Amino acid sequence: MSKIRLKFSKMGMGKYISHLDLLRTFTRAIHRAGLPVRYSQGFNPHQLITFSLPLALGVTSETEFVDIDFEEGTSAVEVVEKLNGSLPPDIRILNASEPKCKANDIVSARYIIKMDLCGLVSKARLQEFFNLNEILAVKKTKRGEKEINLRDYITMYDLKELTENTAKFEVILLAGGENNLKPDILVAKLCEFLGSCATESYEIHRTEIFCKDGEKVKNFY
Amino acid sequence: MNCYKSKFEACLKKVQKPARYIGNEFNSVHKDDFSNLVSFAFCFPDVYEVGMSHLGMKILYQMMNEREDTVCERVFAPWVDMEDELRKNGIPLLSLESHLPVADFDIVGFTLQYEMSYSNVLNMLDLAGIPLKSADRGEGTAFVCAGGPCAYNGEPLADIVDFFILGEGEEVNNEILDAYKVWKAQKGKRVEFLEQISRIQGVYVPAFYDVEYNQDSTIKSITPNREGVPAKIKKRIIKELDNTYILDKMIVPFMDIVHDRMTLEIFRGCIRGCRFCQAGYLYRPVREHSTQKLIDAAQKLIDSTGYEEMSLSSLSTSDFTCLHELIDELLKITVDKRINLSLPSLRVDNFSMELMEKVQTVKKSGLTFAPEAGTQRLRDVINKNVLEEDLLRTSRIAFEGGYNRIKLYFMIGLPTETEEDVKGIAELAQKVIDVFYSIPKEIRRGRSVTVTVSTSSFVPKPFTPFQWEPQNRIETLIEKQKLLKDNIKTKSISYNWHQSHVSFLEAVFAKGDRRLSDVLIAAQQKGCRFDGWDEHFEYEKWLEAFKDCGVDPEFYAYRKIDHAEILPWDHIDIGVKKEYLMKEHDRAYEEVTTPSCREKCMGCGAASFGGGVCFEQNQA
Numbered sequence: 142m143s144k145i146r147l148k149f150s151k152m153g154m155g156k157y158i159s160h161l162d163l164l165r166t167f168t169r170a171i172h173r174a175g176l177p178v179r180y181s182q183g184f185n186p187h188q189l190i191t192f193s194l195p196l197a198l199g200v201t202s203e204t205e206f207v208d209i210d211f212e213e214g215t216s217a218v219e220v221v222e223k224l225n226g227s228l229p230p231d232i233r234i235l236n237a238s239e240p241k242c243k244a245n246d247i248v249s250a251r252y253i254i255k256m257d258l259c260g261l262v263s264k265a266r267l268q269e270f271f272n273l274n275e276i277l278a279v280k281k282t283k284r285g286e287k288e289i290n291l292r293d294y295i296t297m298y299d300l301k302e303l304t305e306n307t308a309k310f311e312v313i314l315l316a317g318g319e320n321n322l323k324p325d326i327l328v329a330k331l332c333e334f335l336g337s338c339a340t341e342s343y344e345i346h347r348t349e350i351f352c353k354d355g356e357k358v359k360n361f362y
Numbered sequence: 363m364n365c366y367k368s369k370f371e372a373c374l375k376k377v378q379k380p381a382r383y384i385g386n387e388f389n390s391v392h393k394d395d396f397s398n399l400v401s402f403a404f405c406f407p408d409v410y411e412v413g414m415s416h417l418g419m420k421i422l423y424q425m426m427n428e429r430e431d432t433v434c435e436r437v438f439a440p441w442v443d444m445e446d447e448l449r450k451n452g453i454p455l456l457s458l459e460s461h462l463p464v465a466d467f468d469i470v471g472f473t474l475q476y477e478m479s480y481s482n483v484l485n486m487l488d489l490a491g492i493p494l495k496s497a498d499r500g501e502g503t504a505f506v507c508a509g510g511p512c513a514y515n516g517e518p519l520a521d522i523v524d525f526f527i528l529g530e531g532e533e534v535n536n537e538i539l540d541a542y543k544v545w546k547a548q549k550g551k552r553v554e555f556l557e558q559i560s561r562i563q564g565v566y567v568p569a570f571y572d573v574e575y576n577q578d579s580t581i582k583s584i585t586p587n588r589e590g591v592p593a594k595i596k597k598r599i600i601k602e603l604d605n606t607y608i609l610d611k612m613i614v615p616f617m618d619i620v621h622d623r624m625t626l627e628i629f630r631g632c633i634r635g636c637r638f639c640q641a642g643y644l645y646r647p648v649r650e651h652s653t654q655k656l657i658d659a660a661q662k663l664i665d666s667t668g669y670e671e672m673s674l675s676s677l678s679t680s681d682f683t684c685l686h687e688l689i690d691e692l693l694k695i696t697v698d699k700r701i702n703l704s705l706p707s708l709r710v711d712n713f714s715m716e717l718m719e720k721v722q723t724v725k726k727s728g729l730t731f732a733p734e735a736g737t738q739r740l741r742d743v744i745n746k747n748v749l750e751e752d753l754l755r756t757s758r759i760a761f762e763g764g765y766n767r768i769k770l771y772f773m774i775g776l777p778t779e780t781e782e783d784v785k786g787i788a789e790l791a792q793k794v795i796d797v798f799y800s801i802p803k804e805i806r807r808g809r810s811v812t813v814t815v816s817t818s819s820f821v822p823k824p825f826t827p828f829q830w831e832p833q834n835r836i837e838t839l840i841e842k843q844k845l846l847k848d849n850i851k852t853k854s855i856s857y858n859w860h861q862s863h864v865s866f867l868e869a870v871f872a873k874g875d876r877r878l879s880d881v882l883i884a885a886q887q888k889g890c891r892f893d894g895w896d897e898h899f900e901y902e903k904w905l906e907a908f909k910d911c912g913v914d915p916e917f918y919a920y921r922k923i924d925h926a927e928i929l930p931w932d933h934i935d936i937g938v939k940k941e942y943l944m945k946e947h948d949r950a951y952e953e954v955t956t957p958s959c960r961e962k963c964m965g966c967g968a969a970s971f972g973g974g975v976c977f978e979q980n981q982a
Contacts, residue, residue, distance in 0.1 A: 173668035
């Protein structure tokens with residue numbers, strides 16, 4: 142098998158590297174590392190690189206995946222080592238494996254969200270938001286804008302920490318080709334709900350990607 | 363990291379293209395502890411994607427950071443959305459690498475690539491919280507310096523910049539850093555540092571010179587106002603390019619920048635002597651890198667950047683003496699890695715099919731030529747030694763080789779220009795089109811051809827034979843643009859032109875004196891910035907600024923200057939003598955061309971540097 146799936150993290154200021162820029166970053170890192178990547182056929186050949194699930198701008202992650210086609214016999218260990226030497230510091234390859242799950246099967250992703258607060262917010266108040274039957278928001282799609290109910294996109298909410306200054310919670314949101322929710326849309330709505338207690342300062346971090354396996358849902362890898 | 367970091371990060375969520383501000387790109391240099399280092403903030407007065415395309419910054423950045431006693435960080439002008447956020451949140455201008463306040467650096471250095479970036483220089487100082495006027499900067503404040511082509515006549519910034527660096531920076535920057543260390547250890551006064559470095563060749567401290575004016579506003583005298591500073595400041599050059607720092611490592615940005623590729627600088631200077639071209643005189647004498655050095659550097663650039671394109675950089679690629687050999691050697695190390703070679707700045711008089719085919723090995727790119735003027739008479743006036751038959755021959759080669767798009771650059775408003783010369787541009791473009799249709803269909807590619815004609819407006823520049831020339835008035839330039847447009851009869855020619863108002867201000871600041879410093883300050887206060895960007899250029903604000911300061915901009919741009927007059931830059935010595943420029947100015951009116959440095963030495967004065975083409979000739 143020549144296709145290698147790399148798990149990588151995107152941390153720090155690296156969260157502001159857009160999806161397109163990330164592709165360019167990998168392309169050049171592979172060049173620098175001198176790895177035997179395979180190219181597409183056709184008029185404008187490009188390296189065969191596919192990201193499993195785009196990450197929204199401004200979100201850090203410890204679980205990103207990219208598939209790269211190498212020439213037969215390329216050692217996965219060598220790929221990890223060389224790429225870590227040639228990628229910028231905010232992007233780190235964590236491990237390499239043979240692709241098991243299909244990117245098309247991705248259904249959801251887990252995020253940790255930390256919001257800075259400037260007023261007292263109770264646990265009940267937060268729960269109230271996540272219990273709403275309808276959280277209407279506008280989502281930009283390729284075809285224009287459409288109104289969606291965020292409720293349909295949130296499959297899990299779990300409060301981790303609540304102090305005077307911060308709220309930290311975990312959510313699982315629908316992700317992938319069919320239904321995808323960018324976590325910042327949720328945060329913006331929550332800020333709106335909390336009113337003057339919310340600030341514009343928040344951090345979002347992706348911790349896991351899930352895919353369907355028949356009727357079940359499992360970790361993507 | 364520091365107190366602004368989290369506020370700064372919050373701003374990034376609200377602006378376009380946050381990747382402009384994050385730093386941490388591959389090959390960027392990060393030094394943790396600044397306490398024992400000389401810190402240099404290298405400022406490019408434009409947005410990230412423009413500044414990161416600039417070769418000089420890449421060279422000096424890597425070179426200064428190779429010094430263990432120095433840290434150099436980059437600073438770019440924040441785009442207007444980011445500037446709003448910074449001001450709203452009380453965040454000063456920060457460096458890209460460490461996100462530290464620019465005002466905390468020891469030396470804040472600007473590169474002046476074009477006059478229309480001056481308002482950005484002031485705006486960046488304002489954002490940094492550094493006093494705009496040199497005289498208002500007290501002990502402990504950062505030193506503000508400036509280099510680059512516009513520094514040769516930096517007079518409009520004389521009240522703002524503490525010292526200018528004239529010429530190539532590889533040596534002189536190191537001497538300044540050394541002097542700074544000594545001065546810092548001695549706990550010297552601010553003025554003492556400036557006095558010390560004013561003795562280094564290539565350093566110009568404007569405050570050490572007094573300018574007196576005549577009744578008619580022209581300059582009466584420029585004289586040093588203290589002991590020990592030179593009456594004339596001579597630029598610096600690197601005599602032997604092979605013996606200096608050669609760029610073999612470049613930062614690889616995350617985002618798409620204007621020139622997103624490796625740059626291989628093959629030589630400095632230009633042998634040609636086009637009479638309008640400032641670079642052609644400023645960078646004399648011509649000095650080349652050896653092919654072997656270039657191949658070594660190219661290999662290292664390829665390994666350290668991973669870029670898929672390499673561009674050869676110089677003022678006139680085809681004048682490199684061993685171009686074919688260089689390209690053959692470069693192809694050996696680029697083709698297998700799918701790296702595209704691009705050759706900008708080709709001349710039509712020595713363009714060959716062979717050369718074109720060589721660069722085609724990987725990928726085909728567009729062709730651009732610069733005849734600059736529409737008739738042979740005017741091309742002789744400006745000494746652009748390009749014949750119509752050269753252009754037509756080259757076009758034929760290109761069309762037969764499969765091209766069907768050619769771009770042609772011209773200038774309008776050149777000295778002695780007549781209606782015939784303007785119409786000549788349209789006629790020349792038409793002749794190129796006729797060449798295409800004269801080629802049998804089986805040979806040429808495509809059914810139709812496109813010629814893009816671009817005109818810029820002539821801006822007389824200091825240190826050129828045309829420095830005494832007036833610029834055409836804005837109305838005249840617009841009339842000429844219209845005349846040209848009316849004379850283009852086919853849809854196969856598309857015509858672009860530059861905004862004349864910008865060209866007018868460019869002329870004012872190119873040839874201006876230090877009385878313009880107040881105008882720059884007034885304009886910055888009125889909100890002028892990013893004047894090089896059409897959407898932000900506000901001509902009315904500039905006119906107000908001139909009016910408020912009682913300065914007539916037309917005095918600088920529209921006046922025919924007498925050869926005997928003292929020019930604001932007469933105390934700057936670029937090697938080429940003023941008398942030589944006068945002679946060239948006269949020859950222009952005689953419509954006599956001047957041979958290139960390799961054909962015949964005309965004794966311009968650049969030989970005083972003791973190197974380069976001036977001596978290669980004597981040996982031959």
